[in-house]
Amino acid sequence: xxxxxxxxxxxxxxxxxxxxxxxxxxxxxxxxxxxxxxxxxxxxxxxxxxxxxxxxxxxxxxxxxxxxxxxxxxxxxxxxxxxxxxxxxxxxxxxxxxxxxxxxxxxxxxxxxxxxxxxxxxxxxxxxxxxxxxxxxxxxxxxxxxxxxxxxxxxxxxxxxxxxxxxxxxxxxxxxxxxxxxxxxxxxxxxxxxxxxxxxxxxxxxxxxxxxxxxxxxxxxxxxxxxxxxxxxxxxxxxxxxxxxxxxxxxxxxxxxxxxxxxxxxxxxxxxxxxxx
Amino acid sequence: xxxxxxxxxxxxxxxxxxxxxxxxxxxxxxxxxxxxxxxxxxxxxxxxxxxxxxxxxxxxxxxxxxxxxxxxxxxxxxxxxxxxxxxxxxxxxxxxxxxxxxxxxxxxxxxxxxxxxxxxxxxxxxxxxxxxxxxxxxxxxxxxxxxxxxxxxxxxxxxxxxxxxxxxxxxxxxxxxxxxxxxxxxxxxxxxxxxxxxxxxxxxxxxxxxxxxxxxxxxxxxxxxxxxxxxxxxxxxxxxxxxxxxxxxxxxxxxxxxxxxxxxxxxxxxxxxxxxx
Numbered sequence: 358x359x360x361x362x363x364x365x366x367x368x369x370x371x372x373x374x375x376x377x378x379x380x381x382x383x384x385x386x387x388x389x390x391x392x393x394x395x396x397x398x399x400x401x402x403x404x405x406x407x408x409x410x411x412x413x414x415x416x417x418x419x420x421x422x423x424x425x426x427x428x429x430x431x432x433x434x435x436x437x438x439x440x441x442x443x444x445x446x447x448x449x450x451x452x453x454x455x456x457x458x459x460x461x462x463x464x465x466x467x468x469x470x471x472x473x474x475x476x477x478x479x480x481x482x483x484x485x486x487x488x489x490x491x492x493x494x495x496x497x498x499x500x501x502x503x504x505x506x507x508x509x510x511x512x513x514x515x516x517x518x519x520x521x522x523x524x525x526x527x528x529x530x531x532x533x534x535x536x537x538x539x540x541x542x543x544x545x546x547x548x549x550x551x552x553x554x555x556x557x558x559x560x561x562x563x564x565x566x567x568x569x570x571x572x573x574x575x576x577x578x579x580x581x582x583x584x585x586x587x588x589x590x591x592x593x594x595x596x597x598x599x600x601x602x603x604x605x606x607x608x609x610x611x612x613x614x615x616x617x618x619x620x621x622x623x624x625x626x627x628x629x630x631x632x633x634x
Numbered sequence: 635x636x637x638x639x640x641x642x643x644x645x646x647x648x649x650x651x652x653x654x655x656x657x658x659x660x661x662x663x664x665x666x667x668x669x670x671x672x673x674x675x676x677x678x679x680x681x682x683x684x685x686x687x688x689x690x691x692x693x694x695x696x697x698x699x700x701x702x703x704x705x706x707x708x709x710x711x712x713x714x715x716x717x718x719x720x721x722x723x724x725x726x727x728x729x730x731x732x733x734x735x736x737x738x739x740x741x742x743x744x745x746x747x748x749x750x751x752x753x754x755x756x757x758x759x760x761x762x763x764x765x766x767x768x769x770x771x772x773x774x775x776x777x778x779x780x781x782x783x784x785x786x787x788x789x790x791x792x793x794x795x796x797x798x799x800x801x802x803x804x805x806x807x808x809x810x811x812x813x814x815x816x817x818x819x820x821x822x823x824x825x826x827x828x829x830x831x832x833x834x835x836x837x838x839x840x841x842x843x844x845x846x847x848x849x850x851x852x853x854x855x856x857x858x859x860x861x862x863x864x865x866x867x868x869x870x871x872x873x874x875x876x877x878x879x880x881x882x883x884x885x886x887x888x889x890x891x892x893x894x895x896x897x898x899x900x901x902x903x904x905x906x907x908x909x910x911x
Contacts, residue, residue: 634675
């Protein structure tokens with residue numbers, strides 16, 4: 358039987374394999390400087406950090422270690438957001454039942470030191486983020502460990518930090534909402550038939566049609582993110598072709614990465630619940 | 635820095651990603667019952683066995699454990715041959731320099747118990763093999779652990795067992811020949827430019843054009859294996875298209891798996907020598 362960390366790693370691999378996921382790197386789509394194999398190396402590299410979470414270590418350290426290992430490839434940021442979702446879910450499963458309630462407990466249990474590790478993780482890789490509001494400038498994640506004194510002065514845990522950006526970041530929103538979309542997507546993947554990557558690609562479109570992808574809002578703009586949502590719905594309605602849309606979004610550099618992160622987390626949950634590959 | 639076991643796992647993943655490798659499962663080609671995701675799960679599942687080799691454990695046990703984990707997916711045999719090459723190479727790197735000479739020393743150091751573990755590995759998964767010559771019927775690998783008393787009676791080490799089939803099995807031939815094609819293919823991958831999967835796919839064709847693939851001889855016949863060799867050369871000569879040939883071989887169920895096994899081992903050697911992904 359695969360271990361928690363093995364299922365987490367396999368979830369990352371299955372996510373990037375699932376195709377077409379319009380705009381994402383997948384087994385049939387990539388960018389010149391962000392390629393499929395970078396995600397393979399990212400998933401393998403993340404393993405020591407995933408092991409920390411599986412062994413009951415602090416979530417912040419598990420995340421920082423996983424990002425450090427993930428970053429050891431030439432593509433840059435491959436799975437930062439996915440690991441930010443998967444790591445607490447591994448920690449949840451390591452300590453008991455993998456449920457939204459227990460995942461919320463893991464979030465509530467995070468500390469200021471977890472927050473510090475989260476900031477250190479930004480030193481390993483460039484991550485596209487919004488400018489923070491002016492009063493939070495001292496907590497800009499791009500400051501990396503330089504922001505730690507401010508975290509300590511304000512006594513902010515990792516849960517608090519996530520709460521600060523939950524309205525503009527779909528990954529942070531999962532932290533404050535019991536990973537609800539991750540668990541719902543897991544159930545949707547489990548309900549479908551056929552090869553796992555095909556199921557995940559379909560559920561990706563459902564998520565994309567359901568809510569704007571905050572990574573697209575950040576890297577492109579809200580108008581583009583809303584277009585992405587409409588066109589994902591058009592694919593589900595049979596009005597557009599998913600493969601054509603994937604080609605177009607890659608061409609335009611429109612990469613709904615937050616939705617991919619949620620699919621990775623959902624695949625982990627589904628594998629833990631017994632999904633067979 | 636990735637560990638030995640991480641590089642071994644990544645090598646398995648990069649092998650199956652590299653495309654087109656005519657007849658193999660790769661990121662763009664698969665069989666209905668043997669799919670890309672089965673190889674992902676196989677690589678992740680093999681990890682505990684690879685860890686045994688990396689930690690200096692016996693090669694036979696490392697192999698048996700890696701196959702046991704590999705088999706935990708619905709596709710059946712994905713990386714049996716690749717693991718039979720990668721496991722001793724991990725053991726070699728774990729104990730010193732990764733050279734053909736030292737790999738031969740690791741082979742020479744195998745025991746009857748290693749041979750017994752090799753036979754046990756056949757109980758985890760169905761592997762396509764030739765019927766043995768009549769005088770070796772008691773050592774048919776398909777007997778699994780039932781053959782162990784015979785191994786013990788004849789005092790056969792794993793190196794001895796490999797020697798018995800080196801003339802009909804390209805993986806066993808590597809064991810008796812210092813993994814020469816693995817090391818040569820590693821050097822060829824290192825010499826090329828561009829994305830690692832593209833390099834590996836090219837070197838795959840070079841290997842395929844150079845020698846008949848014994849897995850094709852076993853599963854199809856020698857005539858087909860010789861055709862594969864000729865047509866791989868035709869691709870290298872610009873007379874055939876690799877992608878078209880890949881489609882045709884998958885359609886005909888002609889899968890040069892031994893050559894893929896050597897590419898996986900070569901990728902491991904190249905990663906250990908510093909190949910960047």
